[in-house]
Amino acid sequence: MRCVDMLYTLRVIAVLFAALALVPAGAHLFSMASKLQMDRGAYLSAQRAYDGWSLFGIVVIAALISCLALTVALYRAGESYILAALAFLCLVGTQGIFWTFTFPMNSATENWTMLPPKWEFLRMQWELSHAGSAALNFTALVLLVIATTKS
Secondary structure (H helix, E strand, C coil), X not given: CCHHHHHXXXXXXXXXXXXXXXXXXXXXXXXHHHXXXXXXXXXXXXXXXXXXXXXXXXXXXXXXXXXXXXXXXXXXXXXXXXXXHHHHHHHXXXXXXXXXXXXXXXXXXXXXXXXXXXXXXHHHHHHHHHXXXXXXXXXXXHHHHHHHHCC
């Protein structure tokens, strides 16, 4: 495959996986206001909607790998790679947020099957962590689109 074709393919793949990675984060963000008003029982029930969403981890890994591959390929081709590198760092940032703020809340609530005392704090941290990830995912997607459309 020619270098130009490979770069085009990597650009398309990176943008597609970044867009797919935004889907769950965006869903969390746009449901946050409603969910923060729910009582204990309603919130636990609403959390069941996310059962099986761990499979999105495959998409997140693909987004990270494709964005890193694009960054390296652009660098090696002597093209501007800064936007792709920044997008990669945004995607890495979502993982930092997940493992630092989201995952501990999942563990403390046994994946939202029970609510310990002070559960409102756990809910707020969990919801805000997803909002932060959505912002970083969106930023990564925008950076990749700009990097892809630049001449």
